Amino acid sequence: MAKRATVAIVGRPNVGKSALFNRVLHRREAVVHDTSGVTRDRHYGATSWNGRPFYVVDTGGLLPRAHEGMEALVRESALVALDEADLLLLVVDVQAGITDLDEELARLVQRRRKPVVLVANKSEGAAGPSLAAECWKLGLGEPMAISALHGTGVGDLLDAVIERLPANLSTQPESDADLRVAIVGRPNVGKSSLVNALLGEERALVSPDPGTTRDSIDSRLRWNRNTIDLIDTAGIRRRARMSDAVDVFSALRALRSIERADVCILMLDASEKNTQQDTRIAGRIHKAGKGIVACYNKWDLVEKDARTIDEYTRDFHEEFAFVRYAPLLFISARSHQRIHKPLELAWMVGEARAREVTTTQVNRVLEEAFQRRPPHYHRGGSGNVKYGCQVAVKPPRFAIYVNNPVYFERAYIRYLNNALRSAFGFPGTALRLELRPSPGGRAAAAAEAS
Secondary structure (H helix, E strand, O other): OOOOOEEEOOOOOOHHHHHHHHHOOOOOOOOOOOOOOOOOOOEEEEEOOOOEEEEEEEOOOOOOOOOOOOHHHHHHHHHHHHHHHHEEEEEEEEEOOOOHHHHHHHHHHOOOOOOOOEEEEEOOOOHHHHHHHHHHHHHHOOOOOOEEEEOOOHHHEEEEEEEHOOOEOOOOOOOOOOOEEEEEEOOOOOHHHHHHHHHOOOOOOOOOOOOOOOOOOEEEEEOEEEEEEEOOOOOOOOOOHHHHHHHHHHHHHHHHHHHOOOEOOOOOOEOOOHHHHHHHHHHHHHHOOOOOEEEEEEHHHHHOOHHHHHHHHHHHHHHHHHHOOOOOEEEEOOOOEEEOOHHHHHHHHHHOOEEEEEEHHHHHHHHHHHOOOOOEOOOEEOOOOEEEEEEOOOOEEEEEOOOOHHOHHHHHHHHHHHHHHHHOOOOOOOOOEEEOOOOOHHHHHHHHOO
16 A cells, blocks of 8 residues: 655744645644744644645754754754655745755755755745745745735645646555554553554564553454554553663654554553653544543552452543543553453544534434533623534534533533534544534624625
8 A cells, every 4th residue: 555645844943834834734733833843743644735645844953954953853863754755845944044054954954855845935925925035045946925824825835836746656545454453652661562462473672671662553353344554563662761862763653653544442451550741642542533542551569459440440531531422441461451341442442533413403402401501791791502414424513503612611611512423422522513604693794894
């Protein structure tokens, strides 16, 4: 199966790479700020344009001569992204003008001998096109004048991206399996042990030393007459613990695996306390809209009594409150204790992500929730729910039409989310709710006028 194309966004610090990344993904995924060096880690996401799917990677500001400290790690991370990518977007800031660093980066990307699109960002306004013309001197061909902040020219840029992607890369889903399951977590929590136990062979190298798995490994499994692709990933370390380019490369592949998966099994170490890195990885899964099954491994190492499971469950729901919807398991991959339960739950979650609910059912739940608890007066008005419907699956997405979205507190949106989940289940999958002004209402008229 041909691999999916990857596009890397590179450039010196503070030229608007993250703003472009967010624009291409149609969501605010990377932090954008006018302070140099905000992006240090890579951000990774899946998108498509004109029916052509591809991955996009946002990198930290690249300083080619950095050799120590955080700047050196950011440099290694960006260079890995350059080597992995099939097409490069070199972003420059036309308002600041072409710098010596821009010229150095232009030579760097030329040496990669890959397709390059030169992006002249911040070209808004009457002077934008003339400022963009200065970019010709970088020797990378015609610059694409855009404003990532305002969206100007981004469609033309994406047209150019699609035209220059290598033709041998896949335009289809990467797998024909019935379900794709990624096993993710920090190093040494037993991901490879679970894969080997499920496959019945030593497919992945297992060692007590953290970091043994350096790449994502795909394995196909027949399960209950269904085909499942298991993706064993490298442990995702905290950024401060990444010591070399190999760690950076491994983390990039693991994050890509989350995007490729339908459901992620989040492996936790039952013999240790939960860490901030565990919650960060769970957050990655949640933001990507993937299904999640939380799995405490090494359960055989825990001294237990009648209250142990209840205590672990309570702690999980407190520390991972944003994924309280995740089914929770306790297994031992080493002793094969309950090792098939993760797949059973992953399949159930996969079905939940694809579940469709009729508009009649949605509106019944919304009406009952509104009658039971109307929203409080907020920001100059009282919210009123008109109607709603499901508009997408994987993950389930609902549009709720209201008199004015600004009248609704976040707490009330969570309340509606919980009402839909309580009525229809949706185990292990995030629900996406979007409040829209109802057609013909004052808020909709004001939005059209603006």
